[in-house]
Amino acid sequence: MAITDWPTDERPREKLLARGAEALSDAELLAIFLRTGQQGMTAVDLARKQLTAGGGLRSLLDSSPEVMARLPGMGTARRALLLAALELGRRYLAAPLERGLPLDNPDKAGQLLTARLRGLPYEVFACLFLDNKHRLIAYEQLFQGTIDAAAVYPREVLRRAMEHNAAAVILAHNHPSGVAEPSRSDHAITRRLVEALGLVDIRVLDHLVIGDGGWVSLAARGAL
Incomplete structure (x- = not known):
């Protein structure tokens, strides 16, 4: 029929x-x-x-x-x-990722980044660049890797942050496995970026790990 x-x-x-x-x-x-x-x-x-x-x-x-x-x-x-x-x-x-959007709520950043990064078959490291009132200046996907890793270079993150004249950043990357639990390397790169950006007074507000069921905030875990 x-x-x-x-x-x-x-x-x-x-x-x-x-x-x-x-x-x-x-x-x-x-x-x-x-x-x-x-x-x-x-x-x-x-x-x-x-x-x-x-x-x-x-x-x-x-x-x-x-x-x-x-x-x-x-x-x-x-x-x-x-x-x-x-x-x-x-x-x-992802339409709300517009310049001037105030990211004054952690859930707002998580929702926006999940819309961009969840479900990708490869790992992507991205960054939200913010002004001194935590309004969005730009969103950029800085590094792309294989199914289980992405090489992240603090010097490049620092360079882009300074070019945007950012006062703060929110870091994010996805786990293609769908499991958002941060790894040891996730914690390690977060510490390196906090140190590198801190040298020029740029704050790392959070690092979100995106999975199928949502995201994990390293700031909420006390890892920043």
Whole structure:
């Protein structure tokens, strides 16, 4: 049976418009992107097949374009549409990272950095540069590594902070494993950066480790 033969209130697109996106299953939401199925299966059937092959929604959406291309029924047009939607979502979540935003609440920084860094398949070290009232000057991703490490150079962080005339910084990096627990090396690089930036009176307000379930604040752990 084609989706067009389903009761109107059960078709994914109509169901979304009538009940809201939260009423749809993962397969139904994905089916809206796919629009059509394949011979002998509806778009929802195809979406379920892709979710199974991709290891679930999170794994599918976090996969590289090359891996995504190997999913059943995921042609170039569908892949481009899905990747564009993912990037729109990321940009929407990160839109508050605008110059002049006061980061007076630790949760605010955590939410913004999580929107940028969570789910990346490689490690990224980033920095929020702040003025003396803790308003955002700039956000930069300074270093990118492999799946389990990123080389961080204090001299480069110091150089960028001085170029931005920053009075304070918030450091952050993600753990591709999804586990946000700080490692020994995370504590070590934090101490090195606190010392290097402190030489020119630039404060390190926090270092956030981003994982799948949220973030861990080294400042809250008393590690700064």
